[in-house]
Amino acid sequence: MAHPSIVILTGAGISAESGLGTFRDEGGLWAQHRIEDVATPEGFARDPQLVMDFYNTRRAQAVEATENAAHRALARLQADFDGDVLLVTQNVDSLHEKAGSTDVVHMHGALNSALCGACDHRWPAPLQMQVGDACPACGAPSARPDIVWFGEMPYHMDRIEAALSQADIFAAIGTSGNVYPAAGFVQLATYAGAKTVEMNLDPSMTVNLFEETRPGKASQTVPEWVESILNG
Numbered sequence: 666m667a668h669p670s671i672v673i674l675t676g677a678g679i680s681a682e683s684g685l686g687t688f689r690d691e692g693g694l695w696a697q698h699r700i701e702d703v704a705t706p707e708g709f710a711r712d713p714q715l716v717m718d719f720y721n722t723r724r725a726q727a728v729e730a731t732e733n734a735a736h737r738a739l740a741r742l743q744a745d746f747d748g749d750v751l752l753v754t755q756n757v758d759s760l761h762e763k764a765g766s767t768d769v770v771h772m773h774g775a776l777n778s779a780l781c782g783a784c785d786h787r788w789p790a791p792l793q794m795q796v797g798d799a800c801p802a803c804g805a806p807s808a809r810p811d812i813v814w815f816g817e818m819p820y821h822m823d824r825i826e827a828a829l830s831q832a833d834i835f836a837a838i839g840t841s842g843n844v845y846p847a848a849g850f851v852q853l854a855t856y857a858g859a860k861t862v863e864m865n866l867d868p869s870m871t872v873n874l875f876e877e878t879r880p881g882k883a884s885q886t887v888p889e890w891v892e893s894i895l896n897g
């Protein structure tokens with residue numbers, strides 16, 4: 666391939682071995698909280714304190730968490746691959762960055778970012794956000810977590826779709842394939858003629874759309890896959 670390009674999509678499963686909970690596994694976050702209460706604009710309007718507490722807890726856990734071999738392998742791929750690598754994550758933790766990845770595309774936002782509900786200004790989030798925190802740009806008491814909630818548009822979709830249309834390889838890692846548009850990326854990549862591979866502990870909802878599957882824990886499967894790409 667002249668200038669090969671790889672698009673990678675990660676989900677909560679890549680951070681599971683770093684101790685951060687997934688959403689839909691046994692006892693996952695959506696077994697502990699109702700999505701409509703903590704991950705929708707309506708839930709935030711109804712009970713902003715509950716939502717701030719939910720993300721403050723996850724932010725504190727994420728800050729303490731350490732990246733694992735899967736995150737490190739993807740950082741190595743970005744550094745050593747002789748082509749383009751676009752790393753897209755549904756995760757709101759910063760474990761890819763802690764592993765040395767750069768230009769990570771957080772399509773569902775990030776815990777370390779705050780957003781103004783009035784003027785769309787973004788700034789680094791404090792460890793604990795409070796209801797009514799003022800926006801440093803417009804002064805409105807309308808700070809909210811910079812997280813894409815259900816019913817809101819994921820970020821960077823133009824860039825992601827453009828990359829998928831040119832991809833030679835698409836890899837999905839640690840995601841259950843339940844949530845769109847991310848779950849549809851494999852189809853876009855397939856239309857573009859990309860080779861597709863899923864690395865997941867359990868088969869995802871979209872496993873049958875992938876040419877190749879590498880079942881298992883990401884800390885095992887991802888370093889093996891990266892090795893096969895760099896030295897295959």
Ligand code: APR
Pocket residue numbers: 675676677678679681682687688689690693755756773838839840841842843844864865866867868869881882883884
């Ligand atoms: N290694 C690899 N995969 C794993 C591991 C592991 N150690 N542990 C769990 N998994 C897999 C599970 O088999 C599951 O398919 O990770 C997947 C996690 O799925 P979800 O909990 O649904 O997380 P995700 O797919 O990232 O959710 C997508 O849903 O709620 C929204 O915005 C939220 O970004 C999230 C989106």
